[in-house]
Amino acid sequence: MEDIIIREVQLDDAKDLLEIYGYYVENTAITFETQIPSVEEFKERILAITAxxxxxxxxxxxxxxxxxYARAYNVREAYDWCVEMTIYLKEDIRGKGIGSKLYLKMEECLKKMNIKNxxxxxxxxxHPSKHLTNASIDFHxxxxxxxxxxxxxxxxKFDEWYDMVWMEKIIGEHEIHPKNVEKFSGLC
Structure with missing residues (x-):
């Protein structure tokens, strides 16, 4: 496999990221979004998350x-140590270890922020179909x-009903008086 570089997102990446995401919106039930957002809306999402x-x-x-990316699991303060994870890969690149590399780098960053869950x-x-398999569950x-x-x-979506599962991974100790969650401050 060629060298993979993992870096922080830049706003200028929005168009390329949206191209990746758009495939999943239009062709899969992996996302329940049904309309591809505009580049401007996608930039706003990036800014909200990277804050x-x-x-x-x-x-x-x-x-x-x-x-x-990771984002707040819930806005209430008691949930500060929990995040919701998201990952998307170009449809022709899946199964080559890139997703694992991204998620492991993300975990490294989140641990340094004091995230636990x-x-x-x-x-x-x-019933796996052209719109959805359970590959994401297997990946996780x-x-x-x-x-x-x-x-x-x-x-x-696509004239079918789909279930939703929540998966969890614990990456930190749940001590009394945990350290506050730090804002992300650069690639880990």
């Missing part, structure tokens, strides 16, 4: 091939996540 959390991009041969909200299906399991909840028929 506190890491947003990482994977490059191969100078081209963006994937991205991952990682959550991922993933569409699930009983391989990285140490476990399913904590499953919501039945909670998303409707």
């Amino acid at each position: 506190k959390y890491p947003y990482l991009v994977a490059e191969m041969d100078g081209k963006i091939v994937g991205y991952s 990682l959550y991922s909200c993933i569409a699930a299906t009983k 399991k391989a990285l140490g996540y476990r399913i904590n909840a499953q919501f039945k028929q909670s998303g409707y």
Whole structure:
């Protein structure tokens, strides 16, 4: 495999990231979003996330091939040590270890921020189709996540109902009087 460079997102990346994401919006039930957002809206999302959390991009041969970010799991203060994880890769690059590399770098950054719990909200299906398989669940399991909840028929897209699972991975000790969560301050 060629060398993969992982770096922090830049606003100028929005168009390339949106191209990756747009494929999933239009062709899969991996995201329940049904309309591709504008580049400006995507930039606003990047700014909102990077105000506190890491947003990482994977490059191969100078081209963006994937991205991952963490965001607040819930805005209430008691949830500060928890984040929701997201990852998207170019559709023709999956299965080459890039996603694992991105997520492991993300975990490294989140540990330095004093994050304890990682959550991922993933569409699930009983009958794999061209719109959804359970590959994302398998990916997360391989990285140490476990399913904590499953919501039945909670998303409707492409004339099908899909389940939603929440997966969790613990990356820090849950001590009394934990250190405050630090704002992300650069690639780890």
